[in-house]
Amino acid sequence: MTNIISGTFKAFVAGVRQLPKRRMTMRYPDAQIDLKGYYTYDPKLGVAKAGYKGRHILWLDKCTGCQLCSIACENISQAIEMVKVNRAQPNNKKSIFPQVDYAKCVFCGLCVDACPFYALGMTQDFNLVSTTKKALVYPPEKLAIPPNVTRTKVEFKIEPDDAFHD
Amino acid sequence: MAAITNFEDFAKRILKIVFWLLIILPMVILPLFYIFYVLPIEISCNFNVLNCSQKIDWSLALYMFDPTKMNPLDPTSYISQLGLGATSPLFKVSTFPGLTFAALLSSMVIWYERKLLAKMQYRVGPLYAGRIEGILQSFADLFKLLFKEIVIPAKADALFFISVPFALMAASGALLAVIPISPTNYIALSPYSLLIAIAILGFFPIITVLAGWASSNKFSFIGGIRALYQMISYEIPLIISVLSVVILAGGSLDLMGIVNAQSKIWFIIPALLAAIVFYLTAMAEVERIPFDIPEADSELVAGWLTEYTSMVFGVINLAIYIKLYALSSLFTLLFLGGWQGPAPIPALAWFLIKTLIVMTIFIIPRGFNPRVRLDQLIGLGWLWLIGLSFANVFIAVILRASGLL
Amino acid sequence: MSIPAEAGLYTQAVDDDKLTVSIGPQHPGAGHFRFTITVEGDTIVDAVPDPGYVHRGAEKQTEYRNYLQSIPMLERSSLTDVTNIIMPYSMAAEELMGIEIPPRAKYLRMIMSENQRILSHLYWMAIQGIFLGHSTSFMWPMGDREMFIDLGQILGGARVTYSFAIPGGVRNDLPEEFKGRAIKTFNHFERRLVDYERIFYNNPLFLKRTQGVGVLPRKEAISLGVVGQTLRASNVKSDVRIDEPYNFYKEMDFEVPSFDTCDTWARCMVHLIEMRQSMKIMRQCLDKMPSGPVRAKLSPQQRTIVGEAYTRIEAARGAMSFHIISDGSTKPYRVKISVPSMRNLIALPRLLIGSHVADMPAIYWSLDYWPVEADK
Numbered sequence: 030m031t032n033i034i035s036g037t038f039k040a041f042v043a044g045v046r047q048l049p050k051r052r053m054t055m056r057y058p059d060a061q062i063d064l065k066g067y068y069t070y071d072p073k074l075g076v077a078k079a080g081y082k083g084r085h086i087l088w089l090d091k092c093t094g095c096q097l098c099s100i101a102c103e104n105i106s107q108a109i110e111m112v113k114v115n116r117a118q119p120n121n122k123k124s125i126f127p128q129v130d131y132a133k134c135v136f137c138g139l140c141v142d143a144c145p146f147y148a149l150g151m152t153q154d155f156n157l158v159s160t161t162k163k164a165l166v167y168p169p170e171k172l173a174i175p176p177n178v179t180r181t182k183v184e185f186k187i188e189p190d191d192a193f194h195d
Numbered sequence: 196m197a198a199i200t201n202f203e204d205f206a207k208r209i210l211k212i213v214f215w216l217l218i219i220l221p222m223v224i225l226p227l228f229y230i231f232y233v234l235p236i237e238i239s240c241n242f243n244v245l246n247c248s249q250k251i252d253w254s255l256a257l258y259m260f261d262p263t264k265m266n267p268l269d270p271t272s273y274i275s276q277l278g279l280g281a282t283s284p285l286f287k288v289s290t291f292p293g294l295t296f297a298a299l300l301s302s303m304v305i306w307y308e309r310k311l312l313a314k315m316q317y318r319v320g321p322l323y324a325g326r327i328e329g330i331l332q333s334f335a336d337l338f339k340l341l342f343k344e345i346v347i348p349a350k351a352d353a354l355f356f357i358s359v360p361f362a363l364m365a366a367s368g369a370l371l372a373v374i375p376i377s378p379t380n381y382i383a384l385s386p387y388s389l390l391i392a393i394a395i396l397g398f399f400p401i402i403t404v405l406a407g408w409a410s411s412n413k414f415s416f417i418g419g420i421r422a423l424y425q426m427i428s429y430e431i432p433l434i435i436s437v438l439s440v441v442i443l444a445g446g447s448l449d450l451m452g453i454v455n456a457q458s459k460i461w462f463i464i465p466a467l468l469a470a471i472v473f474y475l476t477a478m479a480e481v482e483r484i485p486f487d488i489p490e491a492d493s494e495l496v497a498g499w500l501t502e503y504t505s506m507v508f509g510v511i512n513l514a515i516y517i518k519l520y521a522l523s524s525l526f527t528l529l530f531l532g533g534w535q536g537p538a539p540i541p542a543l544a545w546f547l548i549k550t551l552i553v554m555t556i557f558i559i560p561r562g563f564n565p566r567v568r569l570d571q572l573i574g575l576g577w578l579w580l581i582g583l584s585f586a587n588v589f590i591a592v593i594l595r596a597s598g599l600l
Numbered sequence: 601m602s603i604p605a606e607a608g609l610y611t612q613a614v615d616d617d618k619l620t621v622s623i624g625p626q627h628p629g630a631g632h633f634r635f636t637i638t639v640e641g642d643t644i645v646d647a648v649p650d651p652g653y654v655h656r657g658a659e660k661q662t663e664y665r666n667y668l669q670s671i672p673m674l675e676r677s678s679l680t681d682v683t684n685i686i687m688p689y690s691m692a693a694e695e696l697m698g699i700e701i702p703p704r705a706k707y708l709r710m711i712m713s714e715n716q717r718i719l720s721h722l723y724w725m726a727i728q729g730i731f732l733g734h735s736t737s738f739m740w741p742m743g744d745r746e747m748f749i750d751l752g753q754i755l756g757g758a759r760v761t762y763s764f765a766i767p768g769g770v771r772n773d774l775p776e777e778f779k780g781r782a783i784k785t786f787n788h789f790e791r792r793l794v795d796y797e798r799i800f801y802n803n804p805l806f807l808k809r810t811q812g813v814g815v816l817p818r819k820e821a822i823s824l825g826v827v828g829q830t831l832r833a834s835n836v837k838s839d840v841r842i843d844e845p846y847n848f849y850k851e852m853d854f855e856v857p858s859f860d861t862c863d864t865w866a867r868c869m870v871h872l873i874e875m876r877q878s879m880k881i882m883r884q885c886l887d888k889m890p891s892g893p894v895r896a897k898l899s900p901q902q903r904t905i906v907g908e909a910y911t912r913i914e915a916a917r918g919a920m921s922f923h924i925i926s927d928g929s930t931k932p933y934r935v936k937i938s939v940p941s942m943r944n945l946i947a948l949p950r951l952l953i954g955s956h957v958a959d960m961p962a963i964y965w966s967l968d969y970w971p972v973e974a975d976k
Contacts, residue, residue, distance in 0.1 A: 044562045047314065052313075052318055
């Protein structure tokens, strides 16, 4: 019997102790988690550099149109298609560049791992909402624009009184 | 109408006739009766019907149609002559301390509950409806519910289905009618007010089963039966725990008398076991966690409330929260000394503060307790709570007989 | 009505006492899984599970993709346990390709694997709270899970599905901020676990609902072939990380819990203790990790030897194994996945029959059945 009373009282205390603490909820979209860095792949070393896998970024002057990213995605989600762009480049004779369909992309990043010319990366932009399906297909020129991530950012903190007693 | 071919149809027909006579017709006829027959008598006798010294003026019933009978220089005479003034029974029933006051308080308590639980759970509660921390969330929910369609399932018994919110609201309102909230603010004063309150509490199980059965849905039916088990097995400990308070108060069943008898010591101290039993049984009557088996989400979707949709659902929820408010005020009156407290704060404010504290204590177990299983709940009700409440009756008898209280 | 053996129309006599309730896919208490229980009063007399609602043919689809391209598809079967479902696949593929991955990659895989274990157990605890009606026990684990998701995001680059442990090693190396953040998270979470014990595990109402409920004796557990927490709670000390060590678990110091009460309470406690042990393993990994490469050079169209490979690891829910048969090309010939959820499903009718209806959610979720993983 005393177990029941003491158990209930301890549960009550554990619940009520939470009341004066700060709430964990983050007021999105005014405050967002700070995501650092692009996800890129180094073909010489054979490893990638850690970063958030969001929207792609395409460095147009490095892309040679080898289609390896499109082939890598072919059996995964078929989200990359090579399209012709009106841009003359010495290392891209056919002037074809990748176009990503974000309705299909699963953000696995294996296309970045397949590129041997340092041309493709993934940024920390995850806010790709649109009202039409056509707007989700990003042509190469749109992929080349770096993302605008200057919203108010809040580093997701653990409670100060708990976290610094190492 | 289908022909009656066997006893079942006959019973159904009789039940329909009884239902119409007892419930629907009075809801229509009684208000008309009040306006056109009772109100003139009351106004003519200056609201003192038992010692009526004046002749009854039947034309007062048509005041709203005859402007020559009112004094044009005194606007307030219109209101009080029509029986709508601040001291008239209509005002007391509908506004303060009656239905509107209870409904507003319950809406605020719904917001308060959501905020309190959210704080305990690491998150924010309502935040965006209203400038400060979502204070208008209940009203936003009310408006949303008004816009939805009222859906009555095809196989359900429409009459019984749609009468449930009316019945629940009526029962909750009737509970409020006998509870005084300060020495001068009450709707009805009666020497048996506690008995009336306990008797009205007995209506709720029937209405719950009606709701579960009329939905013609297996899950709702199971939920309704479970609610019936729960409420019935917790009524007896409730009554016995109240009995010990009645004994301590000298045998009076009047809530005013019980509060006045607590001027020396609040009854929570000699009747502590009864207070605990009343608290647990009241939580079971209102179906709060840890006793919310009829609405167990993970097993029965929403129990006996499953098929109720828009404003019907809103009215039922409001009725349940008004019942919570009524039971908290009963707890305050019976155990915590009602409106008694030190001088500078008026009696009404003391009552409201104490009731709010009691409601907080009702709400908090939702934050840290899981649900009790049905057979464990019934075992608790029939074994432990009856035993504890009987023990307290003996203590109360001993205290009273030895002259200590 | 027992589990049907042939296809066809089955008829059964209608009995007035028994009520057949279908806890279907559209039910808040079941996930994407359907089972039918027959209830007589308050006791369950028959329970027939009916898996297959989310079957997507994952095993067949691996035959059309090469080893690297199957990874995003396979990992989405078991959402809370992503790394652990592709790790045996990668290990079997490496065996068939005849390569050895560098040791630092094995340590990184271990870190990710233990992170996933904690995430899966926290999700389990959240849903167990809901099934028992305890709303705080839903919100707190989901909130604390965010800290571990952040750790996974720093390392893997995404919040839920990383595609991290591919054949050849892991995809990227540890960034510098990971270690400090991880130590802070572990310290904070160990303090939170004390609060969890107070509000949930030592709560008398929780004890009343789970002790003595759904007892699976030791002999039956072994003969039915259940795995994971169900097995460990039935007094069998069995863990693939200790019996058949892989990666570097031989050098880690941790203990495997087991209880002799064999009931739902024991299964819940096993989850709690495993979370603590996972954090212990992660701390040791962060200290002992050698430096070096993290990925062996492989082309996406790597050819394999002709043969079979079989690997088994300890996923968050139990022992998971992959059996790959290869015919020497870049695509596998046949992949057979054996998931812990499917192996525990056989215990569900055995435990439900004879118990109260109200015990059904507690027992069902304590087996940690994940329908998407079981249906592949």
